[in-house]
Amino acid sequence: MIDFSSLRRDAIEGLIRLENAATPFPWTARNLLDSFESSANAYLIEHQGESIGYCVVQRVLDEAELLNIIIFKPFQSQGFGAEAMQKLKQELAGSGIKSLFLEVRASNLVAKTLYEKTGFTMINTRRSYYRVANQKAEDAIMMRCIL
Ligand SMILES: CC(C)(COP(=O)(O)OP(=O)(O)OC[C@H]1O[C@@H](n2cnc3c(N)ncnc32)[C@H](O)[C@@H]1OP(=O)(O)O)[C@@H](O)C(=O)NCCC(=O)NCCS
Numbered sequence: 001m002i003d004f005s006s007l008r009r010d011a012i013e014g015l016i017r018l019e020n021a022a023t024p025f026p027w028t029a030r031n032l033l034d035s036f037e038s039s040a041n042a043y044l045i046e047h048q049g050e051s052i053g054y055c056v057v058q059r060v061l062d063e064a065e066l067l068n069i070i071i072f073k074p075f076q077s078q079g080f081g082a083e084a085m086q087k088l089k090q091e092l093a094g095s096g097i098k099s100l101f102l103e104v105r106a107s108n109l110v111a112k113t114l115y116e117k118t119g120f121t122m123i124n125t126r127r128s129y130y131r132v133a134n135q136k137a138e139d140a141i142m143m144r145c146i147l
Contacts, residue, residue: 002083004091007042007054009033015054018072022053025105025130027068032056040067045084052080055088064092066102069111077110085118093147100147105130106139120145 007015012032019026035042035056045053053071057064066088071081092100102120104111120143129140 001047002080002087003046004043004084004087005046007032007044009036011044011051015051019070022070022073022076027070031068035067043088045071045080047075047080053084055084057088057092059092059095059097062096062098064097064100066100081114082118085114089118089145089147097147100145101142103129103140103142106141112141115143115145118145 012029016026016029016032032042035058038058040056040058042054042056044051045055051072052075053069055069056067058067069081069084071084089100100120101123102115103126104115106125122141123144124142126140126142128137130138
């Protein structure tokens, strides 16, 4: 069973090390610090008392945006991402959120599959949204789930 707990600022460095091993496009410590300094909420995703990932959500009125979700490498592809997403949706719906939005790289097939399986549908494409020096620009797929 999945639990959420508040992500503490002093856990950031360790989380970023795990994130670097989990994805080719990791957030930086600065990205996470910015979420503490904005109104976003960051949660540790836990399974049997162990940290297996984290997610960051920004709420605005009755809508929310999932800014990031990571399941750390040793725990991927075991259903934890889907379980965490269902729990997050339940918690957001319970606090009055009506729609959850997110953006995903067009090439991130695992994440896109996860989102489609958990009730998200594509609403738009931002052409060449992700630009990194010396790499081909990549589209962002915008998705929404009605809670
Ligand atoms: C994307 C991510 C959060 C998914 O979490 P996860 O725990 O690995 O996913 P799950 O095991 O719950 O799988 C959900 C679905 O994704 C698909 N999937 C999972 N692993 C897969 C793999 N290795 N290859 C292909 N499809 C895969 C499956 O269809 C699966 O559903 P199913 O088991 O019912 O068939 C995780 O892989 C991750 O942290 N990736 C790196 C960071 C990232 O890309 N985050 C998203 C940013 S937008």
